[in-house]
Amino acid sequence: MKLSKKNLDQRLDHLYDVIIVGGGMGGLSAAIYLQRYCLSCLIIEKGKGRSFWMQELRNYLGLPPETPGRDVIQHGQEHALMLGADHLRGFVEEVRDEGETFTVKVRVGKEDSIYPVFRSKYVIAASGIMDHLPKLEKMQNVFDFAGYNLHVCLICDGYEMADKQCGLFVGTEGAINTAFVLNWFTPYITVFTNGLFEVGDEMRHKLKEHGFPLVETPITQLLGHDHEMTGVELEDGKIIPLETGLVAMGSHYYNEYLKGLDLEWKGSNLVTDSMCRTSHPRLFAIGDLKEGINQVSIAVADGTLAATAIWRDIRRAAPPRRWEEHLVGENPMVETT
Amino acid sequence: MKLSKKNLDQRLDHLYDVIIVGGGMGGLSAAIYLQRYCLSCLIIEKGKGRSFWMQELRNYLGLPPETPGRDVIQHGQEHALMLGADHLRGFVEEVRDEGETFTVKVRVGKEDSIYPVFRSKYVIAASGIMDHLPKLEKMQNVFDFAGYNLHVCLICDGYEMADKQCGLFVGTEGAINTAFVLNWFTPYITVFTNGLFEVGDEMRHKLKEHGFPLVETPITQLLGHDHEMTGVELEDGKIIPLETGLVAMGSHYYNEYLKGLDLEWKGSNLVTDSMCRTSHPRLFAIGDLKEGINQVSIAVADGTLAATAIWRDIRRAAPPRRWEEHLVGENPMVETT
Numbered sequence: 138m139k140l141s142k143k144n145l146d147q148r149l150d151h152l153y154d155v156i157i158v159g160g161g162m163g164g165l166s167a168a169i170y171l172q173r174y175c176l177s178c179l180i181i182e183k184g185k186g187r188s189f190w191m192q193e194l195r196n197y198l199g200l201p202p203e204t205p206g207r208d209v210i211q212h213g214q215e216h217a218l219m220l221g222a223d224h225l226r227g228f229v230e231e232v233r234d235e236g237e238t239f240t241v242k243v244r245v246g247k248e249d250s251i252y253p254v255f256r257s258k259y260v261i262a263a264s265g266i267m268d269h270l271p272k273l274e275k276m277q278n279v280f281d282f283a284g285y286n287l288h289v290c291l292i293c294d295g296y297e298m299a300d301k302q303c304g305l306f307v308g309t310e311g312a313i314n315t316a317f318v319l320n321w322f323t324p325y326i327t328v329f330t331n332g333l334f335e336v337g338d339e340m341r342h343k344l345k346e347h348g349f350p351l352v353e354t355p356i357t358q359l360l361g362h363d364h365e366m367t368g369v370e371l372e373d374g375k376i377i378p379l380e381t382g383l384v385a386m387g388s389h390y391y392n393e394y395l396k397g398l399d400l401e402w403k404g405s406n407l408v409t410d411s412m413c414r415t416s417h418p419r420l421f422a423i424g425d426l427k428e429g430i431n432q433v434s435i436a437v438a439d440g441t442l443a444a445t446a447i448w449r450d451i452r453r454a455a456p457p458r459r460w461e462e463h464l465v466g467e468n469p470m471v472e473t474t
Numbered sequence: 475m476k477l478s479k480k481n482l483d484q485r486l487d488h489l490y491d492v493i494i495v496g497g498g499m500g501g502l503s504a505a506i507y508l509q510r511y512c513l514s515c516l517i518i519e520k521g522k523g524r525s526f527w528m529q530e531l532r533n534y535l536g537l538p539p540e541t542p543g544r545d546v547i548q549h550g551q552e553h554a555l556m557l558g559a560d561h562l563r564g565f566v567e568e569v570r571d572e573g574e575t576f577t578v579k580v581r582v583g584k585e586d587s588i589y590p591v592f593r594s595k596y597v598i599a600a601s602g603i604m605d606h607l608p609k610l611e612k613m614q615n616v617f618d619f620a621g622y623n624l625h626v627c628l629i630c631d632g633y634e635m636a637d638k639q640c641g642l643f644v645g646t647e648g649a650i651n652t653a654f655v656l657n658w659f660t661p662y663i664t665v666f667t668n669g670l671f672e673v674g675d676e677m678r679h680k681l682k683e684h685g686f687p688l689v690e691t692p693i694t695q696l697l698g699h700d701h702e703m704t705g706v707e708l709e710d711g712k713i714i715p716l717e718t719g720l721v722a723m724g725s726h727y728y729n730e731y732l733k734g735l736d737l738e739w740k741g742s743n744l745v746t747d748s749m750c751r752t753s754h755p756r757l758f759a760i761g762d763l764k765e766g767i768n769q770v771s772i773a774v775a776d777g778t779l780a781a782t783a784i785w786r787d788i789r790r791a792a793p794p795r796r797w798e799e800h801l802v803g804e805n806p807m808v809e810t811t
Binding site for chain 2: 162165170172173195196197198199202209212219295317318322324325326347350411435438439440441452457458460
């Protein structure tokens with residue numbers, strides 16, 4: 138059921154099989170599977186994750202290409218609730234390993250926050266990432282285009298950028314290398330550093346070889362209307378026309394709540410096995426938080442894998458359910474056994 | 475575009491980037507990704523695969539739980555065609571490795587069959603499996619219930635069988651062990667051998683311990699109406715009432731066309747790496763054909779992985795696309811480079 142400040146007290150004594158941190162694509166898929174394995178789970182969702190911002194989910198089998206991410210999330214929430222999952226809007230502050238169980242401390246409510254602690258046997262970390270966007274004076278100017286024709290994912294949206302004049306927005310020299318992958322889709326690439334860092338001679342040479350302009354003057358604003366970016370205005374007043382853009386400025390990883398646990402990391406990603414199990418046997422990581430490709434289809438499959446691995450653990454440790462003698466009246470074949 | 479006997483001649487000289495054998499969930503997902511990577515692909519689909527028979531797809535994020543498998547396939551076909559994929563109804567007879575390319579021989583048409591040969595750089599084997607069903611005198615009697623309340627997948631449908639009187643239909647002694655997993659969902663399990671094999675003493679004892687009746691008399695027919703199985707009638711005239719059933723009789727693997735290639739197998743499954751690449755560097759296997767869990771979500775993610783790995787191969791081998799000098803008129807920043 139949907140939990141809130143008003144009714145969450147009812148669940149403070151409950152030992153969940155699984156608490157899922159993050160109610161995006163991976164977390165919701167895990168919840169659907171867990172409930173269908175007759176396990177109990179609580180999804181804790183802070184809101185407005187990466188998939189919430191997706192305007193069109195163009196590459197997920199079964200849904201029309203224009204389906205917004207938030208529709209899938211809404212639909213998945215209803216699906217999980219219908220199956221008996223609990224769902225709470227809140228921000229997970231800390232996960233602690235108490236030996237046989239985890240405690241999960243949540244901040245609920247932006248004002249007059251309360252800090253309930255829930256308990257579970259397993260935790261699935263499905264809290265994902267959020268892409269860094271160019272920092273301009275008016276951030277609303279960036280939000281107006283991000284997720285529309287200002288993209289953050291080359292795999293998702295390279296196709297939309299094909300043969301278009303594309304701005305590549307970067308925050309480090311290393312990220313400029315994205316241009317040589319984006320190049321598969323379009324050769325009309327202009328790289329914008331927004332004055333954030335110095336570009337070395339080797340990279341300048343490589344860009345020149347490809348014919349990709351490098352713009353180091355800080356950006357004043359993105360130009361456009363109706364969520365369609367049409368160019369960039371620089372501090373010196375110059376205007377660069379664009380038809381599309383790709384932001385490659387790294388991501389924030391929502392993993393702070395895991396920092397007290399002894400886990401194996403690869404950079405900001407959690408290292409997992411083929412079933413999404415981390416180096417902690419009762420903690421799983423799915424979706425963008427783990428190593429691999431950041432795609433909805435992958436996160437959804439990860440949810441399947443983690444839920445299945447947890448079910449196998451719990452099932453194998455459970456005693457057999459006999460067709461009990463006192464029920465023999467219902468057993469039509471008891472005389473043949 | 476949709477290919478048929480009438481127009482497939484147009485594609486016989488075309489070298490596809492990828493031919494996908496099987497247009498189920500995995501194959502269609504791969505096609506959507508490949509086309510969005512600006513690669514060309516042909517899907518060859520024999521029709522009536524495992525997912526086509528699924529009456530309700532209850533555990534796939536984003537779709538209502540009552541969505542039939544064939545709706546997803548229909549929708550995915552339209553999605554792939556819209557993106558420029560080719561789709562042919564036919565049965566792949568043989569895949570041959572010609573060094574740099576594959577040739578794929580297809581039988582098209584049940585009557586007056588023709589045998590065109592298509593060419594591609596890569597092949598994705600997505601032809602899946604088909605579950606064996608109990609062989610009764612009238613197979614239509616089995617088809618009436620299969621995919622409704624006579625299930626073939628414990629992971630998909632254990633939830634639907636929870637605490638119900640369930641018939642477990644097996645063809646080997648080893649398959650009886652499915653009862654001790656199904657047992658998580660319900661203790662009311664009756665095992666039917668249909669007289670196909672002898673059951674050893676150890677297994678008899680184990681079943682007795684669990685209170686699970688063992689029925690070795692051959693089955694005459696399944697009872698029920700409106701796709702709802704309500705019991706089994708035996709040769710001796712006895713009737714066993716049931717509320718649901720699970721078939722665990724193994725599967726047919728559609729992999730005959732690969733037998734001429736030197737591939738690594740594990741039983742009937744193809745061994746693949748984390749990107750679904752087989753031991754042949756240009757041949758991928760996705761979905762039920764490879765090792766792992768047979769789930770729609772997994773097949774869809776496999777399609778993502780295989781398509782991405784192929785794209786990376788092809789992209790890395792491709793020459794860079796320069797913003798050419800003769801286009802400088804369109805390059806607004808050419809004076810700054």
